[in-house]
Amino acid sequence: MIDVTINNITVSVPEGTTILEAAEKAQVHIPTLCHLNMPNVRYVNKCSSCRICMVEVEGRANLVPACATEVTQAMVVKTSTPRAMSARKIVLELLLSDHPADCLCCPKNTRCELQSLAYELGVREIAYKGEQSIYPPDVTSCSFIRDLNKCIMCRRCETVCNNVQTVGVYSAVDRGFDAVVNSAFGRPIIESPCTFCGQCVSVCPTAALTEVNHTRKVLEALNDPDKYVVVQTAPAIRVALGEEFGLDAGTIVTGKMVAALKQMGFDKVLDTDFAADLTVMEEAAEFIDRVKNGGRLPILTSCCPAWVKFFEHQFPDLLDIPSTCKSPHEMMGAIIKTYVAEKIGIPAEKIYVVSVMPCLAKKYEAARPELVNDEMDNVDAVITTRELAEMIRESGINFLELQDEEFDHPIGQSSGASVIFGTTGGVIEATLRTACEWLTGKPLNKIEFHELRGLSGIREAELEIAGMEFRIGIANGLGNTRTLLEKIRNGEVHYDAIEIMACPGGCINGGGQPAHHNNWGILEKRSRALYAEDQRKPLRKSHENPSIIQLYKEYLGEPNSEKAHALLHTYYQKRELV
Ligand code: SF4
Ligand code: SF4
Ligand code: SF4
Structure with missing residues (x-):
């Protein structure tokens, strides 16, 4: 077992535990967007792509992602220093800079993890304004709609579809501003072997994946x-x-x-x-x-x-x-x-x-x-x-x-x-x-x-x-x-x-x-x-x-x-x- 101190609370955790998991044991909340732990199916989304869970570790010059950093003996972690909080907010503001601000009429309004996080981290304006990526929504399936304009590249869908369901519909493609999680060759979902199980829709934190609404x-x-x-x-x-x-x-x-x-x-x-x-x-x-x-x-x-x-x-x-x-x-x-x-x-x-x-x-x-x-x-x-x-x-x-x-x-x-x-x-x-x-x-x-x-x-x-x-x-x-x-x-x-x-x-x-x-x-x-x-x-x-x-x-x-x-x-x- 390893002793780790998080925000002055010391907990003992097994070797291999991440700071995020240790924080959960210490009942310290560290916000995340991409993290996905699926208890009964062995898979964790480990891409640490969102960088929201950045924390300070005593003795380290750089902030580290809590979801991808394993604890070491006597590690001292601070989750809410001004530097960590500011980094988190900037990351979120950058995500929002390429995200449609149409929450009022979004199908995920009030149930969106990105929206909740913006509230939790005190984002009250869109700090960075500039070009936004524009993709036509994929409405080819009878089950769910893909609106990549709302994708934040958390890659949870990819983990679930590829590792848990082994269907392999999604992967991250392209680089930089053009990077997106897409189907092979950007083909519509209806032309993929998707089973329409909807497990990717369940884990998507935003309205990038939502059901076809029949109400x-x-x-x-x-x-x-x-x-x-x-x-x-x-x-x-x-x-x-x-x-x-x-x-x-x-x-x-x-x-x-x-x-x-x-x-x-x-x-x-x-x-x-x-x-x-x-x-x-x-x-x-x-x-x-x-x-x-x-x-x-x-x-x-x-x-x-x-x-x-x-x-x-x-x-x-x-x-x-x-x-x-x-x-x-x-x-x-x-x-x-x-x-x-x-x-x-x-x-x-x-x-x-x-x-x-x-x-x-x-x-x-x-x-x-x-x-x-x-x-x-x-x-x-x-x-x-x-x-x-x-x-x-x-x-x-x-x-x-x-x-x-x-x-x-x-x-x-x-x-x-x-x-x-x-x-x-x-x-x-x-x-x-x-x-x-x-x-x-x-x-x-x-x-x-x-x-x-x-x-x-x-x-x-x-x-x-x-x-x-x-x-x-x-x-x-x-x-x-x-x-x-x-x-x-x-x-x-x-x-x-x-x-x-x-x-x-x-x-x-x-x-x-x-x-x-x-x-x-x-x-x-x-x-x-x-x-x-x-x-x-x-x-x-x-x-x-x-x-x-x-x-x-x-x-x-x-x-x-x-x-x-x-x-x-x-x-x-x-x-x-x-
Ligand atoms: S579609 Fe949703 S789950 Fe998949 S990467 Fe984008 S935001 Fe994440
Ligand atoms: S609905 Fe399709 S794309 Fe989504 S997890 Fe299931 S098989 Fe994969
Ligand atoms: S397990 Fe049930 S809810 Fe899931 S796809 Fe099959 S029938 Fe639908």
């Missing part, structure tokens, strides 16, 4: 008398939306969320959890079919569209192993525009389906041409948790004072199995609850599969079901996914079923969720809340959901029937790796 589109639909607007909300929304209104992470706000959506004028408020139960029915049936009839294993879950795009680009030789199930919100859209439309007597053409998702990839997914039925998109608009919060605020709704309300019917019921879809390991646990009972013909002794839980990047478990041994794998984060799939491709490991989520931690950490600034404790709270919600539900297995049983009885026949396939399954295609 106007949804408001127009709500005010169109010819449209019957149905909204569905994904499992992970209910444990994160409250954070936008000052509640602690993991506060379950399902009832208030439903009440808000009803006040906003949606004609029906439905729960994507129902379709998560439906996914379990289809996926468990597909798994059992492969097990019994010598089909190719492992089966891979397919409810994450970023993961789907990842394997289409990166593992085209494995296209036949993922399940063919659509993701739950797409299944829900297909059922709303057929079964529900018939039940409520509204023509499908009039129905406008809005999905509230934790995810930016779902915006891209909704536009995939494969996901249509009768030439109609299954889902018409996707808004994120953040966009829903924005709509609630704009509508003048006092969210915290709302009285809880229930989801509408039909297809209003859901099981505890469905709600855990929102966290890594939840989809496979939910599927196994049903697959086990179908394989053994007996009720489960123990509903919970604790061996499949947790937030670590790759997990595995061995289970004995009906006298057969099954090896289950779980990967979250695309870098971990690549590691696992390469081992499978090389024949180094065998699994029977694998759950994959593109976002580290799963949808609780989706690109559309409230910012958590890499505080992993927030993700743990969201995950725990989903498991708590599962425990509270009277029904905990998808195949016991009466609304699901009724849907198969009245409409689909049985899981994997021809009708179920037409509505609930899809296909994949090889995509170029440009």
